[in-house]
Amino acid sequence: MSQHSKVLIIGSGPAGLTAAIYTARASLQPLVIEGEPSSTSDQPGGQLMLTTEVENFPGFPEGIMGPELMMRCREQAARFGAQFLTEKVTKIDFSARPFQAWVRDQHYTADSVIVSTGAQSLMLGLPEEQRLIGHGLSTCATCDGFFFRNQEIIVVGGGDSALEEAQFLTKFASKVSIIVRRDTLRASKIMQERAHANPKISFVWNSQVTKIVGDASVSGVELRDTVTGATSSMAVTGVFVAIGHRPNTDLFRGVLDMEDSGYLITKPGSTYTNIAGVFACGDVQDHTYRQAITAAGSGCMAAIDCERWLEAQH
Numbered sequence: 001m002s003q004h005s006k007v008l009i010i011g012s013g014p015a016g017l018t019a020a021i022y023t024a025r026a027s028l029q030p031l032v033i034e035g036e037p038s039s040t041s042d043q044p045g046g047q048l049m050l051t052t053e054v055e056n057f058p059g060f061p062e063g064i065m066g067p068e069l070m071m072r073c074r075e076q077a078a079r080f081g082a083q084f085l086t087e088k089v090t091k092i093d094f095s096a097r098p099f100q101a102w103v104r105d106q107h108y109t110a111d112s113v114i115v116s117t118g119a120q121s122l123m124l125g126l127p128e129e130q131r132l133i134g135h136g137l138s139t140c141a142t143c144d145g146f147f148f149r150n151q152e153i154i155v156v157g158g159g160d161s162a163l164e165e166a167q168f169l170t171k172f173a174s175k176v177s178i179i180v181r182r183d184t185l186r187a188s189k190i191m192q193e194r195a196h197a198n199p200k201i202s203f204v205w206n207s208q209v210t211k212i213v214g215d216a217s218v219s220g221v222e223l224r225d226t227v228t229g230a231t232s233s234m235a236v237t238g239v240f241v242a243i244g245h246r247p248n249t250d251l252f253r254g255v256l257d258m259e260d261s262g263y264l265i266t267k268p269g270s271t272y273t274n275i276a277g278v279f280a281c282g283d284v285q286d287h288t289y290r291q292a293i294t295a296a297g298s299g300c301m302a303a304i305d306c307e308r309w310l311e312a313q314h
């Protein structure tokens with residue numbers, strides 16, 4: 001038995017849920033395959049499920065917890081008739097219409113597809129990361145920098161992301177140490193110059209974070225010198241991991257056009273992919289802004305593009 005829908009939405013962060021609200025209100029009865037709760041990469045609700053307070057989403061002057069914001073968006077979509085399946089798509093076939101998707105051996109067909117599978121921040125792989133994320137450990141300076149006013153914090157990484165995050169964090173923190181695993185940076189020259197010129201930024205070279213210390217929230221880190229092997233500890237209340245992102249696009253490899261880095265390519269100014277009837281929105285196609293509000297905005301674009309495309313087919 002297979003289930004058919006006019007719109008199949010894969011992924012349920014701010015982009016997918018906004019696309020669901022809009023397509024549901026347009027009476028397209030979308031089916032949202034929202035992801036697997038046990039997963040840290042494509043969990044229902046997306047990356048906001050790993051954050052605590054969101055203070056920059058318009059309309060919530062007191063702030064709102066990330067998971068609550070996503071729960072409300074989900075309720076809003078369900079109110080207009082969106083259906084949800086708490087599973088992970090295991091296979092797709094977009095070579096002919098209707099498009100096909102599978103959750104293990106369960107088969108789904110759809111007239112159109114909106115891909116909103118998001119991205120994940122690369123993490124250090126330390127066991128305590130799961131417990132401390134949102135409690136002093138963060139992957140987004142724009143989101144969480146404000147909470148570290150007058151505190152001493154670290155940024156891990158040596159690329160443009162790390163230096164940009166560090167620069168931004170000096171607006172709030174009293175001191176920002178950048179932990180670099182080699183003795184050189186990967187970041188562009190201009191970003192390096194800016195970081196070196198900032199009196200609040202210092203570098204800790206040849207160092208790898210081996211442990212993040214803290215029970216309820218971060219209180220420090222343990223470091224290992226990558227050259228000598230010597231260990232040391234540092235008292236900090238914030239750890240920002242900025243070692244890169246990875247879009248969740250393995251499912252679409254060889255099917256949808258993507259950059260070498262795996263981000264889906266959409267036609268400029270739209271959410272059209274290389275396959276007519278398949279749209280992409282949110283972080284899966286955006287490595288520049290990566291904000292909940294920009295993801296939501298592109299989810300709205302995908303819904304409108306999809307609705308118009310479906311209309312044009314009849």
Ligand code: NDP
Pocket residue numbers: 123124156157158159160161162164181182185186187208242243244245
């Ligand atoms: P990059 O891949 O450029 O840099 C990742 C950095 O993290 C490297 O210094 C790398 O070290 C380090 N790293 C990787 N894994 C680990 C680990 N396990 N432990 C410690 N350190 C680690 O990623 P970015 O996110 O910085 O940048 C991605 C792309 O986005 C780049 O093309 C960049 O230029 C662009 N970008 C541009 C910006 C701008 O122009 N304003 C802002 C942000 C990003 P190593 O060098 O040893 O591999």
